[in-house]
Amino acid sequence: xxxxxxxxxSKPQRFFVRIGSFFKxxxxxxxxxxxxxxxWLYKIIKKLIITPVKDIKDALxxxxxxxxxxxxxxGFGQMTRHQVVKGALVFAYEIVFIAFMILVGGPNLGNLGTxxxxxxIQIGDSLYYYNDNSLTIMIYSVVTIVLILIMFAFWVSSIxxxxxxxxxxxxxxxxxFKKFVKSLTGESYHIFLLSVPMLGLVVFTIIPIxxxxxxxxxxxxxxxxxxxxxxxxxxxxxxxxxLTSGDAGNSLFLQTFLQVLLWTLIWAFFAxxxxxxxxxxxxxxxxxxxxxxxxxxRTILVTTIAVPQFVSLLLISRMFAPSGGxxxxxxxxxxxxxxxxxxxxxxxxxxxxxxxxxxxxLINTWVGIPYTMLICTGILMNIPNDLYESAKIDGAxxxxxxxxxxxxxxxxxxxxxxxxxxxxNINNFNVIYLxxxxxxxxxxxxQQVPGTLQGVGRTDLLITWIYKMSTTTIPKxxxxxxxxxxxxxxxxxxxxxITYNKSNAVKNExxxx
Amino acid sequence: xxxxxxxxxxxxxxxxxxxxxxxxxxxxxxxxIIWLIPFAYLLGQSFISMTAGPQxxxxxxxxxxxxxxxxxxxxxxxxxxxxxxxxxxxxxxxxWLNTLIIAVITSVVQTILVLLTAYALSRLRFKGRKAIMxxxxxxxxxxxxxxxxxxxxxLQLLGMSGSIxxxxxxxxxxxxxxxxxxxxxFDTISKSLDEAVLIDGGTNNTVFWRIxxxxxxxxxxxxxLISFTSPWGDYMMAAYLAQGNRNLFNVAVGLQQMVGIYAxxxxxxxxxxxxxxxxxxMILFFVLQRYYVEGIAGGAVKG
Numbered sequence: 001x002x003x004x005x006x007x008x009x010s011k012p013q014r015f016f017v018r019i020g021s022f023f024k025x026x027x028x029x030x031x032x033x034x035x036x037x038x039x040w041l042y043k044i045i046k047k048l049i050i051t052p053v054k055d056i057k058d059a060l061x062x063x064x065x066x067x068x069x070x071x072x073x074x075g076f077g078q079m080t081r082h083q084v085v086k087g088a089l090v091f092a093y094e095i096v097f098i099a100f101m102i103l104v105g106g107p108n109l110g111n112l113g114t115x116x117x118x119x120x121i122q123i124g125d126s127l128y129y130y131n132d133n134s135l136t137i138m139i140y141s142v143v144t145i146v147l148i149l150i151m152f153a154f155w156v157s158s159i160x161x162x163x164x165x166x167x168x169x170x171x172x173x174x175x176x177f178k179k180f181v182k183s184l185t186g187e188s189y190h191i192f193l194l195s196v197p198m199l200g201l202v203v204f205t206i207i208p209i210x211x212x213x214x215x216x217x218x219x220x221x222x223x224x225x226x227x228x229x230x231x232x233x234x235x236x237x238x239x240x241x242x243l244t245s246g247d248a249g250n251s252l253f254l255q256t257f258l259q260v261l262l263w264t265l266i267w268a269f270f271a272x273x274x275x276x277x278x279x280x281x282x283x284x285x286x287x288x289x290x291x292x293x294x295x296x297x298r299t300i301l302v303t304t305i306a307v308p309q310f311v312s313l314l315l316i317s318r319m320f321a322p323s324g325g326x327x328x329x330x331x332x333x334x335x336x337x338x339x340x341x342x343x344x345x346x347x348x349x350x351x352x353x354x355x356x357x358x359x360x361x362l363i364n365t366w367v368g369i370p371y372t373m374l375i376c377t378g379i380l381m382n383i384p385n386d387l388y389e390s391a392k393i394d395g396a397x398x399x400x401x402x403x404x405x406x407x408x409x410x411x412x413x414x415x416x417x418x419x420x421x422x423x424x425n426i427n428n429f430n431v432i433y434l435x436x437x438x439x440x441x442x443x444x445x446x447q448q449v450p451g452t453l454q455g456v457g458r459t460d461l462l463i464t465w466i467y468k469m470s471t472t473t474i475p476k477x478x479x480x481x482x483x484x485x486x487x488x489x490x491x492x493x494x495x496x497x498i499t500y501n502k503s504n505a506v507k508n509e510x511x512x513x
Numbered sequence: 514x515x516x517x518x519x520x521x522x523x524x525x526x527x528x529x530x531x532x533x534x535x536x537x538x539x540x541x542x543x544x545x546i547i548w549l550i551p552f553a554y555l556l557g558q559s560f561i562s563m564t565a566g567p568q569x570x571x572x573x574x575x576x577x578x579x580x581x582x583x584x585x586x587x588x589x590x591x592x593x594x595x596x597x598x599x600x601x602x603x604x605x606x607x608x609w610l611n612t613l614i615i616a617v618i619t620s621v622v623q624t625i626l627v628l629l630t631a632y633a634l635s636r637l638r639f640k641g642r643k644a645i646m647x648x649x650x651x652x653x654x655x656x657x658x659x660x661x662x663x664x665x666x667x668l669q670l671l672g673m674s675g676s677i678x679x680x681x682x683x684x685x686x687x688x689x690x691x692x693x694x695x696x697x698x699f700d701t702i703s704k705s706l707d708e709a710v711l712i713d714g715g716t717n718n719t720v721f722w723r724i725x726x727x728x729x730x731x732x733x734x735x736x737x738l739i740s741f742t743s744p745w746g747d748y749m750m751a752a753y754l755a756q757g758n759r760n761l762f763n764v765a766v767g768l769q770q771m772v773g774i775y776a777x778x779x780x781x782x783x784x785x786x787x788x789x790x791x792x793x794x795m796i797l798f799f800v801l802q803r804y805y806v807e808g809i810a811g812g813a814v815k816g
Contacts, residue, residue, distance in 0.1 A: 135666055185718035192718075193633040194645070197626045200686030205652055208660030208667065215663075282544070290534060291541075299799075300545045303552060306798035308746045310765040311787040314772050315555050318780060326554060366548070371809065378810035417812075427656050429749050434769065463656050467749060470662050478662060485659035492654040 029498050052156045059163040070162040074155055077162020081169060085177040090158050097151045105144035112141040115218065115232050134218075135226040142211050146202070216482035221452075222475030231479075238483045256442060256453055261487075263357070264461045267432075268425040270361045271368070276418060278365055279372020280410060284402070286373070287380055298377070301370040309367065313434040316363055320345035349440035353458035356436055360459060364431055375417070376410065383409050419499045423492050427463045438464050452477045462488050559784035562592040593785035603779070605786055607760060608767035611677050612745055612790075615763065619684045620741035626688035627736050628729075631695035632721055636707065653690055661753055668754075677761055680754050684744065691740075694812035698732040699725065735808030738801050742794055764790050 009017060059067050063077075070077040074094040078087030111117075116132025184192040216238055218224075224231035242257050286297050304312065319326040322341035331337045348355045383406065391401050411418075432438060438460035442453070455473040456465055462484050469481040597605040633639075634646060664683055668674045673682070707720045715723070726733070744751075748765045755761035762770070764786070771783040798805065 136670065139663070139667060139670065185716040187717075189717035189721075190633045190637045190639045190642075193629040193637075197630045197689035198645070200626070201649070201652070201689050204664055204667075204683055204686035205660055205690075206648075208663035209652065209655050211663045212659045285537060285540065288537070291537065297541050297545065301548055302799075302802065303795070304548060305805075306795040307552065307787075307791045308742070308765070308794060310746050310748055310769065311555070311791055312551055314769060314783070315551055315787065318772055318783075319551065319554065324780075370548075374806050375810050378806065423654075429658070430746070434748065437773075463658065466656065466658055467753075471753065481662065482659065485656050489655045493651075496654065 026498055033497055055160050059159045063163050067162045067166055070159050074158040081165040083177045090154055104140055108137050108140035109144050111137045116230050118230050133227045134230045138211055142207055212482050215478055218479055220479045221477040238479045242483055260460055260465055268422050271364050271425045272422045274365050275368030275372050279369040280376045282369055283373045283376035304370045310434055317435045346436045347440045353440055356459050360435055379413055429463050432461050433464050451475050555784050555787055558781050559593055559788045561781045562590040593782045596782055597785055608762045608764050612763040615681050616741050616744045618681050619744055620737050622685045623688045623740040624736045627691050627695055630689045631692040631699055635696045635699035658749055661750055694808055695732050702728055731804050731807050734801055734804040
């Protein structure tokens with residue numbers, strides 16, 4: 001569709017064309033992304049395999065005996081060429097690595113296939129007792145794999161630099177370790193800055209997530225709890241449990257999962273946009289030139305941010321409690337309701353728990369409006385005033401000015417913020433868990449219900465379901481929790497991908513003025 | 514005649530303007546009441562004694578127990594606050610101290626690590642910079658709780674699972690994930706300053722300490738404020754690591770237990786605890802509010 005054709009449409013038509021083109025763009029965005037993957041893979045392979053292999057071949061063919069000895073004794077080339085400390089460090093890592101492989105890494109890696117044996121096995125005349133721990137095997141195996149990768153990187157770089165040092169020596173230069181240390185404040189400053197943060201990230205975030213993803217392919221749950229029991233590989237069984245049918249052969253699991261997923265998306269959508277638009281309106285009202293005591297109004301709203309969120313959320317959840325809660329108490333005193341528990345604000349299961357869902361979104365606006373108000377206040381002041389003045393001269397109404405100037409400008413500037421809010425709301429544990437605890441629970445009638453479904457409620461998000469699966473449900477099921485986590489990742493990745501492409505397009509247009 | 518009409522018109526326009534203003538102010542007052550009611554309720558309830566047996570906490574007197582009502586004198590007491598520190602069944606002071614220790618250590622170390630990461634990713638150009646940024650982006654898409662389950666076992670293997678320092682370690686280890694806002698700030702500082710120092714024979718190290726840090730007071734204060742206040746509100750991680758051990762709770766988990774399990778029995782004491790936790794943080798927040806606003810507004814625009 002050309003621009004002229006688009007402009008010739010009426011306003012509602014334009015709106016539908018825009019929505020249509022948004023959805024039409026989704027497959028295109030995904031296709032664009034997929035097309036990039038082979039290129040990335042090639043780049044990664046080139047960096048990680050092709051170039052190192054070439055360098056190592058060079059070193060083997062043209063290096064002297066010192067370089068060649070570095071193939072076995074890492075760091076030898078450096079030690080014999082003025083870099084004693086650096087070479088010794090690499091060599092020390094090699095020795096520690098070999099010791100680790102023999103004592104811990106090797107045996108555990110060997111057990112990774114079966115995830116351990118428990119009990120006694122008779123071989124010939126002698127009885128062997130095994131008491132393995134599947135989880136320890138898994139953790140050590142992943143750590144070992146990471147250490148192997150590091151060793152490989154060290155090995156390659158030690159050979160490379162041995163060869164480099166040999167070449168430098170030929171022209172009479174040498175790099176000393178002192179020079180390297182000195183460069184840590186100069187051109188290698190990033191190594192100095194990033195080593196500690198990245199170490200923390202690898203050890204306590206990347207490795208655990210990798211292990212947890214692997215656990216999604218095992219049957220790690222209360223019935224296979226370490227250290228008294230083993231768990232084992234089950235392939236894609238957990239994925240098929242969630243995506244096709246439950247343990248009992250009925251589709252309860254899939255039904256529940258789809259309802260939780262749907263509510264998670266609905267929640268994230270409404271929570272994000274209700275806060276955004278209402279907060280912006282409040283900011284506009286407070287920012288009017290004629291309004292006095294601006295600071296007072298703002299401070300009152302900002303109190304919500306200053307008080308720790310869990311205090312206000314727990315308090316509000318008690319205020320709306322059916323018996324002994326403030327709201328029902330007042331309504332009862334006024335004679336509007338007869339029984340204290342006739343309105344269950346946060347636990348009414350009727351109409352697919354519509355009332356609790358609406359209440360949660362409303363209470364969330366109470367929590368979220370002040371944030372948006374603060375953010376918008378700053379940005380609203382940046383909108384060039386002459387835009388409004390010229391609009392006023394043209395006789396535009398305040399509503400029209402809002403739709404034509406304020407809103408487009410705000411959307412343009414805060415687009416990325418909206419995306420991150422949406423993602424944050426998908427994982428908004430506190431609001432849901434502290435307000436309704438995920439309840440009211442699903443009712444399944446007389447059907448046979450798998451244990452993992454028993455604690456799940458109609459206002460549960462995927463993230464609170466994961467939490468329940470690994471703490472409160474009987475039996476606990478870490479494997480299914482892992483699968484749900486991967487699904488959250490997939491959803492967030494999907495949305496980020498679409499909006500990334502979309503926001504790029506918006507930037508190019510720059511049509512708000 | 515014409516003059517009178519125009520005056521009338523002027524008057525009616527003026528009255529419309531005034532009505533508009535009045536409506537706006539009414540709106541703002543209603544808004545303020547809605548936003549303040551929970552806190553007034555919290556404060557009022559915290560002075561009600563539950564020892565006389567549970568009372569229905571919804572009449573006007575109970576709402577603000579300080580004021581006497583007819584023949585009832587004001588029944589405000591400090592019982593709840595005293596019980597917070599004396600009742601061994603709910604070691605509130607331990608929880609509060611736990612949270613304070615966690616918050617202080619986390620805020621110091623996390624701020625340093627965030628600034629280092631943000632500076633490196635913003636000002637330095639090196640091999641693998643894009644890769645690190647993409648990696649952090651992708652890790653951020655996984656729910657943080659996923660790694661938590663395994664971290665608990667790893668900390669058990671390391672023999673650290675029975676102490677609050679394990680929680681501190683986990684908060685600190687994830688610091689690099691929060692680099693975005695500080696990076697956005699560093700990006701806005703002019704690069705010519707760096708170049709001037711480098712030409713004069715300085716190193717990147719000098720640039721960081723002498724140029725960037727003195728210019729980034731707002732973002733440093735913001736990072737400290739955020740990393741100090743966020744441990745006070747963290748429920749999920751703290752609850753999972755404590756695994757029901759009351760001595761390891763932070764205030765969020767402890768107070769949730771107070772209202773979660775013993776719903777109405779300990780409600781007023783929960784309110785007292787809530788007030789006690791909130792007041793220092795509120796003071797800190799309002800003192801540093803300017804920096805907070807700058808931080809979140811800048812972060813929202815940069816994305």
